Structure formats: structure tokens, C-alpha cells
Amino acid sequence: MKFQRYENAEDFARVATPFLVKYEDKFSLFFGVLQAIKDGKYENPYMATIEEDGELLAIFQMTPPHPLNIIFVDNGRMRDCIDLSIDELIRQSIPINSIISVKEWAYAFAQKWQEKTGQSFSVLMDQGLYRLDKVEESLEMSPGAWRYATKDDALLIEKWYSQFEEDTGLPKTALVEVKNKVKAMLDANEVFLWENEGHIVSMMKKARPTAHGVTVSLVFTPKEERKKGYARTMVAAGSKELLKEFQFCVLYTDMLNPTSNKIYQEIGYQKLIDSVHLGFEK
Template sequence: MNFQQYDSADDFAQVAMPFLEKNEDKFSLFLGVLQGIRQGNYENPFMASIEEEGELLALFQMTPPHPLNIIFVNEERMEVCIDLVISELIKQSIPVESIISGKEWAYSFAEKWQEQTGQSASILMDQGLYRLDQVDDSIEMSPGAWRYANEQDRVLVEAWYHLFVQDTGLPPSKNHAEVQTHVKQMVDNQEVFLWEHNGETVSMMKKARPTEHGVTVSLVFTPKEQRKKGYARTMVAAGSKELLEEFQFCVLYTDMLNPTSNKIYQEIGYQKIIDSVHLKLEK
């Protein structure tokens, strides 16, 4: 069994892409980030695979400070793959603050990690990954219309970005200056959708990680004073419908502990395809 770490994203892609492209929806996060690495959008990425006699067994990817993303191609070899990658991470002193993966895979990794490091795992988000192929046109839409965010919206989008991180309970991965730069790129690339009603911006969503056939919907946010008016559902429905003009499908991650958001997305037409979990590894 061979553990291979890659310095070249193109070399890693040659190994990973055939599998990822066959599972473009389920592993859209891994695939989208890999494309970002190839474009130079991440510093010091960790990329590795495990193979045995020419068979791909597992893939690993991390763009610090983001979580280690784990895929087991051959689940029958999962336990030995976990032992091998953990030993390599420890040997090379590669810090891992959190992991994201299918729920069973993530908890199996966390159990082995605790055995070998003494560090336990706590849940950051119990997630469901949903896919949409067609918006249900029968859903009730809130009044207003969508538009792309522009330069004049940057301060608002920055503020909502910070509030979104607080609402989700996730540790911030960017400081204020980095958020400003990130939001500018998002706005310049027409990735941010806003819903307006009576001249007031009331909700937003973001287009993220486009792949050959699909795209991710993320950063869905409505300020507290505008909630319970259907704006989030309307924004995601309208934005997703626009994205489906270009892509075959949309995917999004939801917090499974938030029944309201899960109900909203299902009403739009999103259907859950896998259970995922984001775990923090305690120091």
C-alpha cells in the first residue's frame, strides 16, 4: 500500500479527477477546491492519495486553515487507510484542526485519531448535502426581485459575511482584511446574488466552486429583522433557477440541526444525497 503526497496539483488531479468526475455531486467540495488549488487560489495545500497495486483507495486534501477533506474510494480498506494517513500526518508534523467527510468516514477517522494522538473530536456541524436538478415552480415566492451584488453592496456583504459565520457557529477562517479582499473578488466575479424588496436588500446567496456540470450554493443569509418572511427560500429558489440555466445541477450543504432551512430547501426541490459532518479535533 502506497501513500503518495503531491506538490503538484496537476499531478494530484491526474490521480483524483477520474473518480471525482464520476461522483461530481457527492464530492463537489473536494473537486471544487482542487480546481481552486490548480488555479493558485490556496497557499500550502496538502494533497495525498493511497493506492494499492494500481487501485485508488483514498484521497485527502486540505487548504489550511480549512478542514482535512477525506474520501475513501474503497471502503473495505478504510481502516488501514486511516492508520496509514494518520501515521504520515504525525510523522510529518502536519497540523489538522478539523476534518470534513461522509459521516461514517469522519467518525471512523476521529476514533483512530484519538487512539493515536489522544485528541478527541467535537462536532462543528452535522451536515446534509443536497442536490437540485429543477426548481419546484409551485412554491410561493416573496415579493421583490434578485440582482447581482455590485461595488456599492460590498460593505453590506462584508457585514453579512461576518454575521453568517457567527450564525453557523464556525470559527472564522479569515480576518477582516481577508474578508474585504474575498468579498471584492466575489462581487467582481458576479458570484453574490441579492434579493431586494421595495428598494431594500433583504437576503443573499453565493455561487461557489463551479465544476463541469454543477455548482454550489453557499452563504445563504437573511438578517434577523427580515427573517420569517420567505426571503431566503425565494432567494435560493430564484438564484438556483438562474444557475440551472448554465449548470445541470446545484448542490448545497445544510445544518441538519436546523429543521427550518432543511424544510425550505426541500420545498424548492433540493434532495439530500449524503450525510456529512464537520468535526473539530481538540488539542
């Protein structure tokens, strides 16, 4: 087996893409981020593979400060790949703050990482990855209508972005960076809003488009507007619009939040895999 680090995203993509296109929905996060790396949207990405006799066994991708994303192509060689990858990451002095992967793979990697480095790990997010091909037609919708967000909505979206991070336990993004992120979202026409009687009550955004699919993310309703069905309605309407352009939508849910999992299934989303985001002590 050979652990190969890539400095050039196009070279890495040539090796990883043939596998990723076969599982475009299950590994949409990896695939979508790879597209963004190729477009120059991330600085200093980490990209690596494990190969043997021309056969791809594992792929790794990280865009600091985000987690190391791990895919094991050959499940039967997972343990060998974990040993080799951890040895190489340690040898190369690559700081790993967290990982994200299929649950089985992530725990196997984290346990070996703890054994070799002494760093313990904890669950940051227990996730389910869901796919939607068609919105349930009989779904009852909340009053109001959706629209794309405009620059006039920037201040509200910035506020909700920070509240979303707080609610989900994500690391807090500096205000200046939030402003930059929101500007980029609005410039790309990525944010959907649900409005009722002149009041904006919920939002979502599209992210990481691939050849046939797109991710729904940043689903947020402020506390005073919750339990009125707005989030479900927003995601249903926004997803239906996205399905005019894409074959399918995917989204990640917090498995510890039964409400969100229930509403997405009511829309028509079906679980693909269990995923987990694990953090290592610093």
C-alpha cells in the first residue's frame, strides 16, 4: 500500500472522482468540497489517497479548520488503511482537530488515533445523511411563500447564521467572516427565505452542487417562530425548487433531534447512511 499526498487538486480529482461519481449522494460532502477546492475556494487543502497496484483503497480530504473527511473504498482493507494513514499523518505533522466519516469508519479511525497519539475523542455531531428525489405531494404547507434572499436581507441572515452555530454547537465564526460568508451566499443566489405576512420566518441554503445533486443546509427558524411548521415548509418548497435543476437533494440531520428527523422524512427525505463528526482533545 502507498499513501500519496496531493498538492494539485486536479491530480487528486482524477484519482478520486471515478469512485465519487458512483456514490454521488452518499459522499456528496466530499465530492462537493472537492469541486470547491478545484474552483480555488479553499486555501491549503489537504488531499491524499491510499492505493495498491493501481487500486484505490482510501481517500482523505481536509480544508482547515474543517474536519478531515475519510472514505474507505475497500471496507475489507479499512484497518490496514487506518494504520498507514495515521502513521503518515503523524509523520507529516498534520494537525487533526476532528474527523467526519461513515460512523463505523470514524469510530475505528478515532480509536486507533487515540491509541497512537493519546488524544481522546468525543462526539461533536451524530448525523444522518438523507436523500430526496421527490417532495411528498400531500404535505400540508404553512402560510406564506418562499423567495430568494437579496442583499437587503444580509443583516438578518448574518444574525441567523450566528444563532444557527450557537444552536447546533458549531464553533463560533468571527463576525467579519460571517459577513463575508453571507455576502458570498447572496452573490451566488443560494439562500431561500420563507415569508409570511411580510415577516421572514425561516431560511435554508443550497450548497456543494455536484453533477446530479445538491445539499440543503443552514436550515434555521428563530425561536419565536418555531413549532409552526415553517422549517418543514421552507425545506419542502426550497427542495422542490432545487429538484427542477438537480436529480436529488441531500441533507445532514442531528440524530439526537427527533423533530428535525421527523419533518425531513415527512417531506420525503430517506436516510442513506449514519455519519458522525468526532473531535479530538487539543
